Amino acid sequence: MSSTPRPKLPTVLVVDDEVRSQEALRRTLEDDFEVFTAASAEQAQRIMESEWIQIVVCDQRMPQMSGVEFLKGVRSQWPDTLRIILSGYTDAEDIIAGVNEAGIYQYLMKPWHPEQLLLTLQTAANVHRLQQQSQRLSVDLRTAEPVLARRVEAKSERARREFGLDALIRTPDSPLNGVCALIEKIAPFDLSVLISGESGTGKEMLARAIHYCSRRADKAFVTENCGALPDQLLEAELFGYKRGAFTGAYEDRSGRFQQADGGTLFLDEIGDTSPAFQVKLLRVLQEGEFRPLGATRPHSVDVRVVAATHHDIEADVRAGSFREDLYYRLATVPLHVPALRERAMDIPLLAACLLDASQKALGKSVEGFTTEALACLAAYPWPGNVRELQNEILRMLALCETPRVGAELLAPRILRTPAFDQQPDDLLDLIAVDGGLKERLEALEARVLRETLIRHRWNKSRAASELGLSRVGLRHKLLRYGLERG
Known part of the structure; x- marks a missing residue:
């Protein structure tokens, strides 16, 4: 019987003159990507000529030529390849020059975090896949206008289903229901919304739901992470710039506000912005217009702003690290996402x-x-x-x-957490905070027994062997603590 072939992994080329850096990047990426490595631009060029490379991750500081110089050549010969720079330097002008000259998809700072790096490259691989699909489907654009209109409407309806409130997974008694009910009420109105909650709770999903439940659903939903960029680069990203506005600005570029005109702009991690940038953002929100860097005239935009933060923003206002007037401008409707x-x-x-x-x-x-x-x-x-x-x-x-x-596949930190809703009342008494030494040791013993049995799929012989107990001794302990499967 033939096994199902493994799907082909996206390809990434790592260019770094330091072998340790190459190996660290390879270890991080090799489960999700087919990784090629090169120690020089010359070696990387040969690989690019012989392999179909979808993403290039290049160190900025290399002996023979800089990463930007190498990626300029990649952009010229292989324009579809997505280009990413790694650098330990934070000069905003260098960053902007790299974006313009080499068409950099992402600029990552050292030291990089494995999860953030992996997420960035997974997103890049998806972008590359979609670009290729778009090129293959370009012939469809010659189809008659009524057919295209039906397709656009079908895609819009699908987006409303996939990103609307119905896409937020919850039970009838979930605390998330109150948040969704409030969204349903305020989404049709052009009110600014500030979403607070811990990292990983799905604040961006709520922002998308607000957009797709609003009258702006057929317009753009644009996102920007305000905590990931220095002030000058964030200002350029949000407001755009004119050619010659600064060193490296070789062409006009529209900002996020202009891209979101008529739609919704989601500003993530707004609590991480500096007081100086908060002043500039407040002016845009108050006046409804912005001025690109290097421009002589302001541009008017019609944008609904939804912001999010993991900070206690009200405490930041009281401490003076976040402007009170900006807070009230953003938080016309405050929403809090409950933790999992x-x-x-x-x-x-x-x-x-x-x-x-x-x-x-x-x-x-x-x-x-x-x-x-x-x-x-x-x-x-x-x-x-x-x-x-x-x-x-x-x-x-x-x-x-x-x-x-099965539960035996869970990480140890999860297995060691007792399933309180599956335990009898006498075990709950054993783990009371004010118990004596004997009671606490018994609680620990019960927890170790349970975790070991789950890992061995409740095979009592294997569990007893690992714990140094006889099978009869293990059975007595299970009866004592009321531990049984499921």
Whole structure:
């Protein structure tokens, strides 16, 4: 019987003269990409000529030529290849020059974070795939206007379904329902919204839902992460610039405000902006117009602004690190997204949806979770919220070799969290904070027993062997603590 072939991974070329840096990048990327490495621009050129490279990640400082110089050549010969620069230097003019001269897709600072790097390259691979699809479908643009109109309407309707309130996974008693009810009321009106909540709770999804429930749904939804850029570069990104406005500005470029004209602009991590930039942003929001860098006349725009932050923004206002007038301008309607630990009832449904998405992403099929696995997922507090849950499910699915994804595949930190809703009352008494040493040791013993049994799929012989117990001794302890499967 032939096995299903593994989907071809996107290709990435890492160009760095330091072998250690090459290896670190390879280890981070090799599970999701086919990685090629080069220690010089000359070696990278040869690889580009012999392999179909979708993404190039290049160090800026190299002996023979800079990363920008090399990527200028890549842009000329292979314009479809997405180009990414790694640099430990934060000179805004160098960054802007790189974006203009080499058409840099992303400028990443050293030291890079593995998860952020991986997410950036996964997004780049998806952008490259969509670009290729767009080119293949360009012939369809010759189709008659009525057919195109129907296609646009169908895509708009699909976007409203996929990004609207119905796409937010929740149960009838979820605390997220109150947030969704408020969104349904305020979305049709052009009111600015400030979304607060911990990282990974889905603030951007709520912002998209606001957009697709509004009268602006057929216009652009544009995003900008305000915490990832220095002031000068953020100003250029939001407001745009004219040719010659600064060193490296070789052509006019529209900013996010202009791109979102008629639609919605989502400003993520607004709480990380500097007081100096907050003044410039406040003026744009008050006047409804902005001036690109180097321009002599302001541009008027019609944009609805939705902002988000993981900060306690009101505390920042009181501390003086965030302007009070800007806060009131942004927070006409404040929304708070509950953390995943406050939505334990949503976790089974959310986990099932994430598992479906993970199966499509990995090309692997399973029947679902075991009851025990769902109980453990629901008991864990998820400090990383939905993003952490998504990553854990991806890992579990990749490791799964049975029809159902079992609790034994969970990371140890999750297994060690007791599933309180599955435990008898006497065990709850054992782990009371004010218990004595004997009670606390018994609580720890019960937790170790449970975690070991789950890892061994409740095979008592293997668990007893690992713990140094006889099978009879293990059975007595299970009866004592009321531990049983499921």
